[in-house]
Amino acid sequence: MSDPIPYARALPGTQPPLDAPAYGSTHSRAPRQAPIRAPHTLTEASSPRFSPQLLPGHADMSVVDGQAAMGERIIVAGRVLDEAGAPLRGSMVEVWQANSAGRYHHARDQHDAPLDPNFVGRARVFTDEDGRYSFTTIRPGAYPWRNHANAWRPVHIHFSLFGQGFAQRLITQMYFPGDPLLALDPIFLATADAEARQRLVAQFDLEVTQPDYALGYRFDIILRGPAATPFEEVHA
Amino acid sequence: MSTAHQTAGPYWHLIDFPEWADLLREDGPNAGATGEPVIIQGVITDGDGALVTDAMVEIWHADPQGDYDAGFQGFGRCTTDAEGTFRFATLKPGPVPGRGNTLQAPHIQISIFARGLLSHLTTRLYFAGEPLNETDPLLALIPADRRSTIIAEPVSPGTWQLDIRLQGGAETVFLDI
Ligand SMILES: [Fe+3]
Numbered sequence: 001m002s003d004p005i006p007y008a009r010a011l012p013g014t015q016p017p018l019d020a021p022a023y024g025s026t027h028s029r030a031p032r033q034a035p036i037r038a039p040h041t042l043t044e045a046s047s048p049r050f051s052p053q054l055l056p057g058h059a060d061m062s063v064v065d066g067q068a069a070m071g072e073r074i075i076v077a078g079r080v081l082d083e084a085g086a087p088l089r090g091s092m093v094e095v096w097q098a099n100s101a102g103r104y105h106h107a108r109d110q111h112d113a114p115l116d117p118n119f120v121g122r123a124r125v126f127t128d129e130d131g132r133y134s135f136t137t138i139r140p141g142a143y144p145w146r147n148h149a150n151a152w153r154p155v156h157i158h159f160s161l162f163g164q165g166f167a168q169r170l171i172t173q174m175y176f177p178g179d180p181l182l183a184l185d186p187i188f189l190a191t192a193d194a195e196a197r198q199r200l201v202a203q204f205d206l207e208v209t210q211p212d213y214a215l216g217y218r219f220d221i222i223l224r225g226p227a228a229t230p231f232e233e234v235h236a
Numbered sequence: 237m238s239t240a241h242q243t244a245g246p247y248w249h250l251i252d253f254p255e256w257a258d259l260l261r262e263d264g265p266n267a268g269a270t271g272e273p274v275i276i277q278g279v280i281t282d283g284d285g286a287l288v289t290d291a292m293v294e295i296w297h298a299d300p301q302g303d304y305d306a307g308f309q310g311f312g313r314c315t316t317d318a319e320g321t322f323r324f325a326t327l328k329p330g331p332v333p334g335r336g337n338t339l340q341a342p343h344i345q346i347s348i349f350a351r352g353l354l355s356h357l358t359t360r361l362y363f364a365g366e367p368l369n370e371t372d373p374l375l376a377l378i379p380a381d382r383r384s385t386i387i388a389e390p391v392s393p394g395t396w397q398l399d400i401r402l403q404g405g406a407e408t409v410f411l412d413i
Contacts, residue, residue, distance in 0.1 A: 003335045014237050016354035025243075025352030028283040029402050035358075035412035036377055041334050043345050043360075044413045046304035048296065048311035054265060083238055096249035104247040108290065122249040158242075160250060166296045167413045171349055171356060173242035190354055191240045200240055224238045 004045030007167045007224040008083055013192035022186035024147050044167040050092040052126050059125045061097075061137040062214075069119035071100025071138035073214040076174070076202065079131040080161060083225030087131025094160040095135065096122040102141030111143050136214065142181055154181035154188060161221060168223040175201045176217070241355030246290045248349070250313065257314035259326040265309040271300030271327035275395040276344060276361060276388065279320045282352075283403030287320030291350035295324055295361075297343065302330030310344075328363070334373045341368035341375070348400065358411045361398045362387045378409050385409050 018030040038044070062073050076095075080088040098104045098121065101113040105120050121140075125133045142152050156173040163169070175182060182188050182201070191197050199222070208216025244250075255261050260273065276295065280288040292315055299308035312324045326344075334340040344361040362369055364387050369375055375383055385408045388396035400408045 008238075011237060015240050016242070018354060018357075020354060023243075023352070023354065026354065027352075028286070029288070029350065029352035031357065031407055031410050032283075032403055033407050033409075035410045036374075038374055038377070038411040038413045039335050040413065041340060042304050042332055043296070043298070043340070043343070046296075048309050094250055096247075098247070104249075106247040106249065109247050120249075122252065156242075158244065158248065160244075166345055166347075169294075169347060169356065170239060170241060171244045172239050187243060187354065193237075196237060196240050199237070200242065222237065222239045 004040055004042060004165070006040040006227045007044070007165060008227040010224075011193075014196040016187075016190035020186060020190040022148075023190060040165070040167060045165040047162050047164050047166050047168070049090075050126075050162070055092070055124060057125050058123050059135045061119065061121060061123050061135065064118040064120060067118040069099065069138045070116050071119075071141075073136065074139050075134060075136050075208050075210060075214045075216045076157065076219055077132065077134035077205075077208045077216060078202075078219040078221060080127050080133065080221045080223065081131055082163065082168070082223050086225070087129070088127055088161075088163060088223060089129055089131060091127045091131070092162055093125050093127065093133045094122070095125075095137075095157055097137065097140040097157040098143055100138050100141050102143035104143075113141070113143070134208070139176070142179075147186060152181050152184075154179045154185050159221065161223065163223040170221070170223055172221070173200065174219045177201055177204060243351060243354050244292060244349040244356075246351040248292055251292060251315040254314065257312055257322075257324050259310065259312045259324065266327075269299070269308050269327060273325065273394060274328045275323060275325055276398070277321060277323040277395065278388075278398040278400055280316055280322065280348065280400045280402065281320060285404075287316075287318075288350060288402065289316055289318055289320050291316045291322070291348055293322040294347040294349070295326070296345040296347075297326070297329040298332045300327050300330050302332045302342075304332075331368055338373045339368060339371070341366050341372040343372075343374075346400075348402075357402070358413050359400070359408055360386050360411065361396070363396060364389045374411075382409050
């Protein structure tokens with residue numbers, strides 16, 4: 001059996017470090033020892049395949065039992081590609097978020113903001129043949145956290161993705177353009193590379209926007225691609 | 237450039253499906269699969285020795301024959317409970333080919349997502365007493381005095397325990413994959 005093609009390693013600064021002093025929860029949770037660099041075997045190069053037959057998709061968070069959630073309805077759409085530009089087809093995308101008041105429908109969230117009976121805040125969609133996904137939701141609210149004095153998380157939606165190999169597994173957050181909290185957020189700022197940070201910010205998109213219905217935002221997600229090897233030529 | 241990881245945070249919703257911890261459930265993708273049933277469990281603690289009660293744990297492993305693509309879906313997901321414990325029911329995986337015609341000992345990949353982890357942690361679980369552990373290519377890369385941090389011990393018939401320490405003394409070996 002031939003060896004799987006390894007996945008590319010991240011360029012310096014383009015991923016957040018585990019030890020980020022400004023993010024308090026990392027202090028006792030970030031490992032102190034350097035990780036062991038593991039060769040990519042079938043374990044890292046294979047991944048579960050989720051089918052909409054077993055796990056039905058749910059692409060509209062803005063309505064529960066025919067009742068509209070409170071807040072500004074939005075559409076989020078984009079593509080899931082790898083670093084080589086290959087679309088991830090039929091890939092499960094899981095998302096979750098706070099409601100328009102900045103409160104999660106979650107037992108652990110005790111923020112003094114109202115819950116919305118018509119908003120749960122999670123969805124599951126599958127990419128199409130071009131790697132495209134989209135879902136409808138309401139724009140989440142900012143919420144406070146206890147990291148530092150007067151700390152507020154920028155408005156965000158959490159994303160979870162699987163690639164074709166478990167080494168591509170990704171959980172990230174999508175932010176909104178123009179949010180003044182981004183410049184103050186230790187989680188967002190932990191990634192040193194400014195371009196890498198900017199890719200976490202969705203773009204307003206009139207093409208995604210639907211008349212008389214909802215504003216649209218585009219958020220493309222890039223999973224790790226194959227590592228370049230000395231034996232491969234770059235094809236234009 | 238691949239998209240940057242961001243923490244799953246404390247309010248993640250992916251755990252709204254507790255049945256995913258049972259890979260052998262009747263309405264799941266592996267109903268009727270045969271092999272050696274095992275329980276995989278452990279306690280996660282942080283650098284202060286505090287229980288990590290808000291983590292999401294995922295596992296990924298081969299089927300009893302060591303295959304990843306023969307129909308068995310070796311994926312599970314669960315949360316740590318109030319005691320910091322994760323627990324999965326699955327079938328023991330077989331040996332998996334490694335790179336360059338090597339053979340890897342039976343193992344389970346483990347990913348940990350939580351508040352305070354800007355990107356998830358990856359490690360593996362091996363089974364104590366497995367003869368192939370002696371020649372496993374990945375175990376060979378780990379200093380001998382740290383290997384035990386990723387080798388589960390049997391605590392009762394069919395139940396294997398691997399505690400995970402995120403930081404500090406006897407810190408678990410994590411992998412850069
Ligand atoms: Fe959040």
